[in-house]
Amino acid sequence: MSGLVVSLVLAALAPFGVIGAGMERAQAQPPARPEATTTSAPTRKLPPGSGPEAPSPPTEQDSPKEPVPTEQVVIPPLPAGAEPAPLAPEVQQKLEDDLAARQRTFDRLFSLRAGESRRFETLLAETTVLEARLASVDAERRLQEERLVEARGRLKRLAVARYVATPVAPLNHALEAPDFMDLSRRLAVLGAVTDADQGRVEAYVEASRSITGDFDRVNADLGRKRGELDAARLGLEKADATLLSGKAQLVSSQTGGLIVAGGLSFPVAGPHNFTDTFGAPRMTGTAFAHFHEGTDVFAPTGTPLVAIERGVLISVGSDVLGGTKLWLVGATGTRYYYAHLSAFAPGVADGKPVQAGEVVGFVGSTGNAQGTSPHVHFEAHPDGGAAINPYPLLRIIDEAEKAEPVPPKP
Incomplete structure (x- = not known):
């Protein structure tokens, strides 16, 4: 993209924290985005065998996540008269179209998230009512059980007292009646006392059975409602994660709308997608679980990697996840991360100034990319802050480079 101007204002993204703490709360993957970009740009040729071998593989004692380096660097000024030209109108239109599309997506995600939130709040209120109802029914059930135990105990004590301790006393008392009518009354009273106690027991049994049925029904309703609430909670968490991702996309495009995206080179100098x-999410279920903070650009092993803009290289080395990696501090203040390289370009070292399009390394699959298709993991951190989605900018650069006329072969 020679001849275009760089005026990145990506620092506007930093207050949004578009990845970092907010995104790390999310437990669900944002919806897949099938959009892909491919190109068949000619590979920049280098002398055979150039570039040192990749360093030894990192050990488990290395840092599990590459932090953004904080060292300050001085970017050499552009030579006089080297200021690039303004952005082409068709590329500017592409930026505006991208922003409008992402705004529509964000508005839709915001509406969906609001619906999930209302559903969750409704289910939470219904669950609270059922929990209170269950507590009330349970208290009544316990009271009936206590009454039943008490009535059965009383009946048992009465039976023991009348028929075990002095088995003939109640009957003798009845038989001492002076006449038949009095005998009938005494026997009736004896039976009535026993029947009354038995009746109370039966009433408590029936009440206990009824309240237990109520308890079981309310408990079952509460179980179903809690299941719905858990599902709604997961839905809300997914909506939060998706909305946050959409916000990141929108903010990236909003910043892109302020970018006069030029003086930039696509970081992979060869056929790629x-x-x-x-x-x-990446590496879920492991100690290194994290969310993807960049864009993976796939290309054959050994494809040259170039500086996206002029700047200075820092933190050249290796780590557990990134493998062979380096950082580029651009003239705009944005810090770019290149990971999974197979090797560095000759002369690459900390503090080396580079120009946009200058080869800095080669595509590989080191670090946690071993066993995957070779690619470069590319991140952009405005002013060294939180990662922003580099995809919109990469797509614009890629399309602009493909639109440039290819010089005729000599």
Whole structure:
């Protein structure tokens, strides 16, 4: 993209924290974005065998996540008269179209999230009512059980007292009646006392059975409602994660609308393809679980990697996840991360000034990319802050480079 101007204002993204703490709360993957970009740009040739071998593989004692380096560097000024020209109108239109599309997506995600939130709040209120109802029914059930135990105990004590301790006393008392009528009354009273106690027991049994049925029904309703609430909670968390990802996409495009995106070179100098996977979970279920903070650009092993803009290289080395990696501090203040390289270009070292399009390394699959298709993991951190989605900018650069006329072969 020679002849275009760089005026990045990506620092506007930093207050949004578009990846970092907010995104790390999300437990669900944002919806897949099938959009892909491919190109068949000619590979920049280098002398055979150039570039040192990749360093030894990192050990488990290395840092599990590459932090953004904080060292300050001085970017050499552009030579006089080297200021690039303004952005082409068709590329500017592409930026505006991208922003409008992402705004529509964000508005839709915001509406969906609001619906999930209302559903969750409704289910939470219904669950609270059922929990209170269950507590009330349970208290009544316990009271009936206590009454039943008490009535059965009383009946048992009465039976023991009348028929065990003095088995003939109640009957003798009845038989001492002076006449038949009095005998009948005494026997009736004896039976009535026993029947009354038995009746109370039966009433308490029936009440206990009824309240237990109520308890079981309310408990079952509460179980179902809690299941719905858990599902709604997961839905809300997913909506939060998706909305946050959409916000990152929108903010990236909003910044892109302020970018006069030029003086930039696509970081892979050869045939490649890439998709928008910013925010997708990686290495789930491991100690290194994290969300994807960049764009993976796939290309054959050994394809040259170039500086996206002029700047200075820092933190050249290796780590557990990134493998062979380096950082580029651009003239705009944005810090770019290149990971999974197979090797560095000759002369690459900390503090080396580079120009946009200058080869800095080669595509590989080191670090946690071993066993995957070779690619470069590319991140952009405005002013060294939180990662922003580099996909919109990469796509614009890629399309602008493909639109440039290819010089005729000599």
